[in-house]
Amino acid sequence: MLSCGLxxxxxxxxxxxxxxxxxxxxxxxxxxxxGVAAIVSDKLLQWxxxxxxxxxxxxxxxxxxxxxxxxxxxxxMLQQTTVAAVKPYFEAFTLRWPTVEQLAAxxxxxxxxxxxxxxxxxxxxxLVKAARAVAELGAFPDTEEGLRELPGLGAYTAAAVAxxxxxxxAVVVDANVERVVTRLFNLTDPxxxxxxxxxxxxxxxxxxxxxxDFAQAMMDxxxxxxxxxxxKCLLCPLxxxxxxxxxxxxAALPVKAPKKAKPVRQGRAFWLEHDGSVWLVRRDGKGMxxxxxxxxxxxxxxxxxxxxxxxxxxxxxPLGLVRHTFTHFTIELSVERLFVDAPPPGAGLWWPxxxxxxxxxxxxxxxxxxxxxx
Ligand code: SF4
Numbered sequence: 001m002l003s004c005g006l007x008x009x010x011x012x013x014x015x016x017x018x019x020x021x022x023x024x025x026x027x028x029x030x031x032x033x034x035g036v037a038a039i040v041s042d043k044l045l046q047w048x049x050x051x052x053x054x055x056x057x058x059x060x061x062x063x064x065x066x067x068x069x070x071x072x073x074x075x076x077m078l079q080q081t082t083v084a085a086v087k088p089y090f091e092a093f094t095l096r097w098p099t100v101e102q103l104a105a106x107x108x109x110x111x112x113x114x115x116x117x118x119x120x121x122x123x124x125x126x127l128v129k130a131a132r133a134v135a136e137l138g139a140f141p142d143t144e145e146g147l148r149e150l151p152g153l154g155a156y157t158a159a160a161v162a163x164x165x166x167x168x169x170a171v172v173v174d175a176n177v178e179r180v181v182t183r184l185f186n187l188t189d190p191x192x193x194x195x196x197x198x199x200x201x202x203x204x205x206x207x208x209x210x211x212x213d214f215a216q217a218m219m220d221x222x223x224x225x226x227x228x229x230x231x232k233c234l235l236c237p238l239x240x241x242x243x244x245x246x247x248x249x250x251a252a253l254p255v256k257a258p259k260k261a262k263p264v265r266q267g268r269a270f271w272l273e274h275d276g277s278v279w280l281v282r283r284d285g286k287g288m289x290x291x292x293x294x295x296x297x298x299x300x301x302x303x304x305x306x307x308x309x310x311x312x313x314x315x316x317x318p319l320g321l322v323r324h325t326f327t328h329f330t331i332e333l334s335v336e337r338l339f340v341d342a343p344p345p346g347a348g349l350w351w352p353x354x355x356x357x358x359x360x361x362x363x364x365x366x367x368x369x370x371x372x373x374x
Contacts, residue, residue, distance in 0.1 A: 037204050037205045037207075038207070039241065040184070040205045040238060040241050041205055041206070041207040041214055043237045043238060043241070044214065044217045044218065044221065044237060044238060045061075045207075045210055045213060045214060045217060046237070047217065047221070047237035048061060048213055048214075048216065048217035048220065049061045049062070051220065051224075052213075052216065052217070052220060053083075053220050053223075053224070055074075055083065055087075056074075056087060056090055056091060056094075057070045057071060057073070057074035057090060058216065061213055065164065065165050065166070065167060065212065066164070066165060067165065068140040068142075068161055068165035068166065069099060069100040069103075069140070070094065071160065071161050071164045071165040072100075072130075072140065072153075072157065072161050072165075073090065073093060073094070073103075073127075074086065074090055075156075075157045075160045075161065076123055076126075076127055076152075076157060077089055077090055077093075077118060077123075078174075079120065079123065079156075079157075080119065080120055081118060081119065083223070085118070086118075089114075089115070089117075089118055092114060093114060096114065100131050100134050100135060100140070101131075101135045103127070103128070103131040104128070104131040104132045104134065104135035105135075106128070108125065108128045108291065109282075109291065111124055111127060111128050112124050112125070112291050112292055112360065113293065113359070113360025114360065115127075115360075116292065116293075116360040116361055116362055116363075116366070117362070117363055117366070119362075119363065120327075121289055121290065121291070121292055121362065122152075122290075123152065125152075125290070125291060126151050126152025126153075127152070129151035129152065130150040130151045130152055130153060133150050133151060134150065140161070140165070142162070142165075142166040142168070143162060143166070143168060144158045144159055144162040144168060144170050145158075147161050147162055156172065156173065156174060158170075159171060159172045159173075159215075160172045160174075160215060163211040163212040163214075163215045164212035164215060164216065165212070166212075167210075167211065167212055168211065169206060169207075169208050169211040170206075170211055170215075171199060171202050171203045171206050172202075172211075172215035172218070172219075173195075173198060173199055173202050174219060175222075176218065176219045176221070176222025176223050176226075177198075177202060177215070177218045177219060177222060178191070178195070178198050178254055179222050179226055179228065179253070179254055180218055180221055180222045180226045180238075181198045181201050181202050181218075182194065182198060182244070182253040182254040182255075183226060183231070183242060183243075183244040183245070183250045183253050183254075184201070184205075184238060184241065184242050184243065184244070185197075185201045185243055185244075186243035186244040186247055186248045186253070187201065187253070187254070188248065188253065188255060189255065190254075190255040190256060190257045191254050191255065191256050191257060192257070193257075194254065194255075198254075202218075221236070221237075221238070226250075228251075229251060230251065231250045231251060233245050233250065262325065262328060262329050262330050263328075263329045263330070264329070264330045264331075264332060265300050265301070265302070265304065265305050265306075265329055265330070265331045265332070266300065266305045266306065266331075266332050266334070267297055267298055267299075267300025267305060267306035267331055267332070267333050267334070268297060268298040268300075268306050268308070268310075268333065268334045268335075268336055269294075269295040269296070269297050269322075269333050269334070269335050269336070269365065269368045270295055270296045270297065270298075270310065270311055270316075270336055270337075270338070271295060271319065271335060271336065271337040271338070271368070271369075271372040272296070272311065272312070272337075272338055272340050272343075272344060273337060273338070273339050273340070273353070274339070274340050274341065274342075274343075274350060275350075276352060276353055276354070277350035277351055277352050277353060278295070278350070278351055278353050278356065278369070278372075279295075279296065279340075279343060279344060279348050279349075279350060279351075280293050280294065280295065280348055280349055280350075280351045280359060280361075281293070281294060281295070281296050281346065281347065281348040282294070282347070282348075287301070288301055288302060288326075289362050289364075292360070292361070292362045292365075293351075293359050293360050293361055293365075294361065294362065294365045295335075295361075295365050295368055295369070296311050296344070296346075296348070297333075298310070300331060300333075302326065302328050302329050311344040311345070311346070312338065312340065312344045312345075314338045314340070315338070316336040316337065316338050317336060317337045317338070318334060318335075318336050319335045319336065319337055319371055319372055320334075320335060320371050321333065321334055321335070322335060322364065322367040322368050322371055324363060324364040324367060331364065333364065333368060335368045335371050335372055337372060353373060356369045356373065
């Protein structure tokens, strides 16, 4: 087993390796490391058996593993998003496309529209590509390496699917696990530089058996006990093994490098209305929010403000501003309205304003629509 070189506190006589001489935190003996690691994973799995969260994509401890399709879909949806936000999307997707083959056969624009509101839309495009690759292969690859070959599957998702759906030993590190591990090992260097040490430490405590349950247990511990602001150390099954609790300040970890201020871009969104309908376009497939339905705009992007160009001349009426923050910038969008008799130049369609909620607009344009219809 690998070692991060940052040993846990000695557990003394309880050490199952029988290494009673390892009273010193820095003894570094492999029997010590193995013993402590086994104790940590055993305690965590016992806690998980009693306290695992009930989630629609999960199997209960000791039940057969969930289908890889459900694990993969949930893990893609959960990136950068909360469990509460994901649940209705997961239920809607699995109701509409119960198998990966059905998702693979769906038109991309339907999947994009169903994804609207979850953000990070490149994930939805990759979801379709990966589903089609799996359908062509006939099944999900059952190893981390095989899963990494699928479009859009990064190290985290491949490890999570390999461990949870296929029972492979894999080191699964999401934001919750990062938090638990930095505290458990009192890793005080700032993110993102400390990630390598986090991974090495997580590796030392990942068991050979039940690696999927272990990963989910770490996630659950991070979300319910080892929380960002006020960790509930008195309820924690790992309290006696936690270096930050013994020596440091758990709530101060992980240390984050100071964030750079995000640039603020200015742009316009155009609400062209005709006979109870609004003109919608489909955004360029390669750019920001690519492939999504949207209001026409003046060409703003992450790199610059809009160009002030209107789709048609007329007495445009400013309706107000909407503000939305993306990963790298914030956009302030002036929403302007014009009633017209004919469609503007270029491709698009009239969408009834009464059913605008069903158009699959991404959050920014959904906000603009709410403003226009207020
Ligand atoms: S003892 Fe506290 S800080 Fe340490 S892992 Fe448990 S909840 Fe987190």
